[in-house]
Amino acid sequence: MSKGLLVVFAGASGVGKGTIMKKLLSSNPNIRLSISATTRAPREGELDGREYYFVTRERFNELIADDGFLEYAEYVGNCYGTPKAPVFSMLDEGLDVFLEIELKGFLQIKRAYPECVSIFIVPPSFEELEARLKGRGTESDDVIAERLKTAEQEINSKSLFDYVVINDDADRAANEVLSIISDIKKVKEKLT
Numbered sequence: 083m084s085k086g087l088l089v090v091f092a093g094a095s096g097v098g099k100g101t102i103m104k105k106l107l108s109s110n111p112n113i114r115l116s117i118s119a120t121t122r123a124p125r126e127g128e129l130d131g132r133e134y135y136f137v138t139r140e141r142f143n144e145l146i147a148d149d150g151f152l153e154y155a156e157y158v159g160n161c162y163g164t165p166k167a168p169v170f171s172m173l174d175e176g177l178d179v180f181l182e183i184e185l186k187g188f189l190q191i192k193r194a195y196p197e198c199v200s201i202f203i204v205p206p207s208f209e210e211l212e213a214r215l216k217g218r219g220t221e222s223d224d225v226i227a228e229r230l231k232t233a234e235q236e237i238n239s240k241s242l243f244d245y246v247v248i249n250d251d252a253d254r255a256a257n258e259v260l261s262i263i264s265d266i267k268k269v270k271e272k273l274t
Contacts, residue, residue: 084274086112087178087266088195090188090243090262093203094233096215099182099247102203105256106180111194113263114177119145121158123193125220153183153190158228162187173209180261185236188243199266201259202243206250208234 093099116158119135121142130136134149137145142161145151164181172179181191191198205211213234215226240246245262250253 084176084270085178086173086174087263088191088198089178089180089263090191090198091180091182091202091203092184092188092200092236092243093249094205094211094231094234094236095184095204095219097205098214098252099203099253101252102249102259103180103182104255105252106259108258109133109177110263112176114172114179116164116172116181118162118164118183118189119151120160120162144203152181152194153187155184155186155190156246157186157233158225159183164191173238186238190240196264199245199263200243201245201247201262203247203249203255203273204240206248208237 091099093102103115107115117131117133117135119137119142121137121139124130124136128134133272142154142163145163145165148155150165150167151163152166152169154161156162162184164183164187164259169179169181181187183191188200192200205214212226212230215221215229221229247255247258247262
């Protein structure tokens with residue numbers, strides 16, 4: 083059994099990463115999404131261990147000290163990190179593991195694991211991104227403004243990624259991501 087692919091799946095907040103990811107998970111049984119740990123409070127309907135591992139800042143710092151994260155970052159006042167153990171276990175099983183992370187986390191992963199595949203999701207326009215963030219109705223205007231400022235910086239860094247996918251339609255974008263993964267696996271099979 084060959085090892086699975088480590089895939090960094092990034093994009094600014096509100097570009098639709100979660101929607102695309104749900105489509106990927108439902109259409110390919112070999113894809114898994116790593117679950118991140120976070121210090122932020124759960125949103126309505128979120129469950130510990132399903133969307134995130136919700137931890138205290140103290141526990142988060144303990145995990146950092148124990149080298150328990152592939153990557154971690156502070157974003158809009160909260161900490162986020164990818165626990166190592168479950169990711170390595172799934173890769174060893176031959177599963178393709180997607181890390182849905184922000185730019186700071188990607189840079190850490192790319193340094194430590196240069197063989198990872200990186201895919202950056204962009205909105206069709208900045209105006210569309212702003213409308214999506216406001217449409218969520220989950221954050222204050224100040225937080226949205228901060229997310230938009232960060233999003234602009236992140237989108238300007240898209241050239242650091244192996245692939246850029248425009249999310250103008252979630253089904254089309256998901257199919258493009260599946261095609262990218264399939265092509266990479268075909269190349270890897272030919273090389274082994």
